[in-house]
Amino acid sequence: xxxVEQSPQNLTAQEGxxxxxxxxxxxxxxxxxxxQQHPGGGIVSLFMLSSGKKKHGRLIATINIQxxxxxxxxxxxxxxxxxxxxxxxxxxxxxSQGNLIFGKGTKLSVKP
Amino acid sequence: DTEVTQTPKHLVxxxxxxxxxxxxxxxxxxxxxxxxxxxxxxxxxxxxxSYEKLSINESVPSRFSPECPxxxxxxxxxxxxxxxxxxxxxxASSQDADREGELFFGEGSRLTVL
Numbered sequence: 128x129x130x131v132e133q134s135p136q137n138l139t140a141q142e143g144x145x146x147x148x149x150x151x152x153x154x155x156x157x158x159x160x161x162x163q164q165h166p167g168g169g170i171v172s173l174f175m176l177s178s179g180k181k182k183h184g185r186l187i188a189t190i191n192i193q194x195x196x197x198x199x200x201x202x203x204x205x206x207x208x209x210x211x212x213x214x215x216x217x218x219x220x221x222x223s224q225g226n227l228i229f230g231k232g233t234k235l236s237v238k239p
Numbered sequence: 240d241t242e243v244t245q246t247p248k249h250l251v252x253x254x255x256x257x258x259x260x261x262x263x264x265x266x267x268x269x270x271x272x273x274x275x276x277x278x279x280x281x282x283x284x285x286x287x288x289s290y291e292k293l294s295i296n297e298s299v300p301s302r303f304s305p306e307c308p309x310x311x312x313x314x315x316x317x318x319x320x321x322x323x324x325x326x327x328x329x330x331a332s333s334q335d336a337d338r339e340g341e342l343f344f345g346e347g348s349r350l351t352v353l
Contacts, residue, residue, distance in 0.1 A: 160341075168347070169345050169346035172344065175339070215281075224338065225333065232281065
């Protein structure tokens with residue numbers, strides 16, 4: 128079974144700081160998802176990536192398939208970035224796209 | 240339109256009530272999913288519909304009954320629920336259940352069972 132580990136579990140930053148959240152998984156995958164969930168809210172898909180790097184606004188996601196590791200970076204963080212960030216990968220046995228294995232999430236709090 | 244719309248946003252029901260949650264998407268996605276999420280936990284997959292047919296039921300109790308009337312709409316019928324069923328119920332969709340692709344989630348329906 129694929130295991131997903133995220134670090135840190137909790138992160139507090141000052142507005143404007145550069146933030147990095149890490150995700151490691153145990154078995155080879157074809158793609159990895161980064162998701163964002165605000166308190167009490169639904170989930171927003173930030174990135175799906177299978178190699179290299181993707182950028183969207185102040186968010187950057189990288190993945191190293193050989194090292195089974197991905198990072199999510201937030202540049203110039205803002206209080207509205209406060210949320211739980213979740214890394215998720217598909218099961219290594221195949222199966223449905225929706226049957227993702229989720230990390231436990233990183234709770235980010237950005238102080239003004 | 241890249242939205243998945245869920246209604247209602249909040250629902251309070253007694254253990255003898257019958258209610259339904261509704262999910263709608265107009266992105267032409269052929270896969271739709273129901274998840275249950277308890278506080279401070281990751282989502283747990285409940286059901287997968289692929290091309291309007293139920294393809295996965297993750298051993299969900301029969302008091303939860305999914306329905307896919309058409310490719311844009313997914314319902315979750317609730318009957319005789321227990322207080323431990325109180326949770327956030329999330330709907331999601333993707334282009335295809337069996338191929339890699341982005342998942343689009345709704346805002347969720349927060350259910351409280353009294």
